[in-house]
Amino acid sequence: MNLRTFDHGIHPSYSKELTQNKKIEKAILPKKVVIPLQQHIGAPCKPLIKKGDAVEEGQKIGEATTFVTAPVHSSISGKVKDIERLPYPGGGKVLSVIIEGDGAIKEWSNSTDIGLSLGMYTPEALRTIIKEAGIVGMGGAAFPTHVKISPPKDKKIDAFILNGCECEPYLTSDHRLMVEESEKIVWGMKTLMKAVGIENGYIGIEDNKPDAIEAVDRITKDSNIKVVVLETKYPQGAEKMLIKAILNRKVPVGKLPMDVGVVVNNVGTAYAVYEAIKYNKPLIERIVTVSGNGVKEPKNLRVRVGTSFEDVLNQCGGITMDGEREVLNGGPMMGISQTTLEVPVVKGTSGITVLSGEEIKPGKVDPCIRCGGCVEVCPVNLMPYKLGDLGRLYRLDEFKAWGGLTCIECGCCSYTCPSKRPLLQWIRVGKVKVREKEKL
Numbered sequence: 001m002n003l004r005t006f007d008h009g010i011h012p013s014y015s016k017e018l019t020q021n022k023k024i025e026k027a028i029l030p031k032k033v034v035i036p037l038q039q040h041i042g043a044p045c046k047p048l049i050k051k052g053d054a055v056e057e058g059q060k061i062g063e064a065t066t067f068v069t070a071p072v073h074s075s076i077s078g079k080v081k082d083i084e085r086l087p088y089p090g091g092g093k094v095l096s097v098i099i100e101g102d103g104a105i106k107e108w109s110n111s112t113d114i115g116l117s118l119g120m121y122t123p124e125a126l127r128t129i130i131k132e133a134g135i136v137g138m139g140g141a142a143f144p145t146h147v148k149i150s151p152p153k154d155k156k157i158d159a160f161i162l163n164g165c166e167c168e169p170y171l172t173s174d175h176r177l178m179v180e181e182s183e184k185i186v187w188g189m190k191t192l193m194k195a196v197g198i199e200n201g202y203i204g205i206e207d208n209k210p211d212a213i214e215a216v217d218r219i220t221k222d223s224n225i226k227v228v229v230l231e232t233k234y235p236q237g238a239e240k241m242l243i244k245a246i247l248n249r250k251v252p253v254g255k256l257p258m259d260v261g262v263v264v265n266n267v268g269t270a271y272a273v274y275e276a277i278k279y280n281k282p283l284i285e286r287i288v289t290v291s292g293n294g295v296k297e298p299k300n301l302r303v304r305v306g307t308s309f310e311d312v313l314n315q316c317g318g319i320t321m322d323g324e325r326e327v328l329n330g331g332p333m334m335g336i337s338q339t340t341l342e343v344p345v346v347k348g349t350s351g352i353t354v355l356s357g358e359e360i361k362p363g364k365v366d367p368c369i370r371c372g373g374c375v376e377v378c379p380v381n382l383m384p385y386k387l388g389d390l391g392r393l394y395r396l397d398e399f400k401a402w403g404g405l406t407c408i409e410c411g412c413c414s415y416t417c418p419s420k421r422p423l424l425q426w427i428r429v430g431k432v433k434v435r436e437k438e439k440l
């Protein structure tokens with residue numbers, strides 16, 4: 001079969017066999033959670049509670065103050081112990097609410113069942129429920145979903161894509177959701193399509209997930225949703241690559257998917273939408289793949305937002321103790337290395353990957369040999385060797401002029417470089433510094 005795909009990219013070792021056939025398990029109710037008041041792209045939330053307050057599971061504890069933000073909710077029932085700036089898995093520190101649990105569990109499936117008939121909701125009502133539930137893109141980017149599904153009136157949207165690629169090595173949380181909850185995901189997708197007012201939908205899945213393709217295809221047969229099987233290639237799940245592969249549309253530099261008439265959402269997001277409409281349940285838990293050669297028992301776990309990485313890893317037998325290891329929020333390509341296991345799982349945590357031995361990125365960096373390998377693989381046609389140097393040296397005007405801000409941070413360049421140059425790391429520095437400078 002001739003599979004659809006995009007230009008450039010890489011074929012890393014996927015290592016999905018550690019968890020791809022493991023059913024999703026429910027994680028233990030944490031005794032304590034740390035809920036950051038900013039778990040999304042956009043403005044932080046304003047706390048609605050204070051130290052000593054009692055909170056219920058699902059209670060809104062952080063209010064959105066602007067359009068581009070998403071409220072946050074308590075994932076357990078208990079008492080607010082403190083509100084302070086604490087380490088965030090995406091880097092730095094974020095104002096966070098510490099809640100000590102009382103052990104009570106809310107049965108969402110018995111609560112407000114407001115039905116499954118989509119006909120009873122207007123698109124606006126759906127967008128409001130999705131916003132109030134604090135739903136964000138769950139593939140890792142954590143962009144507020146209500147913003148994505150509210151395109152400006154002058155943008156003509158004619159296609160909706162559900163992203164089921166999960167091209168990042170080791171991660172299988174989306175894969176398992178598609179296999180185990182295909183009906184709910186498709187229902188969530190239809191909800192999102194109705195909220196945007198789109199008739200035609202596509203679900204993009206890489207060909208290394210035949211059971212997910214079969215499960216979703218069964219549900220969508222004879223409907224206006226088409227399953228598109230894509231080549232297994234990294235970063236197939238990046239929005240721009242997905243749009244090119246499925247619709248053959250190119251998102252211009254500096255533009256968004258909505259500029260070419262497309263809205264893209266992740267399968268985890270569609271599942272969260274289903275729960276928000278069906279049970280009035282906010283986004284307080286998510287599926288996390290815990291994997292890597294440094295984890296004793298790799299698993300797919302349904303985890304409450306705010307649970308510490310340490311608690312999650314302990315439920316997977318802990319970390320193998322021999323030698324050095326690296327703990328990542330996410331997978332090995334785009335994941336962010338952690339310095340403490342006290343960081344919490346947040347809405348965008350699709351995986352916790354623990355690498356050890358050979359898999360850890362080596363520390364010795366050699367000079368660039370001008371082999372061109374990084375240019376060859378860059379899916380957005382950048383000059384990573386050049387951008388890496390410009391970012392590292394804070395030559396910010398040149399960094400911007402060479403297109404540094406359009407880097408999608410896929411990490412293909414660093415992965416390919418024979419000199420082990422941490423190009424993505426340097427490019428991220430450049431992007432952060434340019435944005436800081438432009439805010440001044």
Ligand code: SF4
Pocket residue numbers: 377378379380381382383384387406407408409410411412413414423424427
């Ligand atoms: S420059 Fe950016 S987009 Fe290009 S390969 Fe490197 S990380 Fe990916």
Ligand code: SF4
Pocket residue numbers: 367368369370371372373374375384385416417418419420421423
């Ligand atoms: S892959 Fe590495 S060595 Fe080759 S051109 Fe890029 S930065 Fe230089």
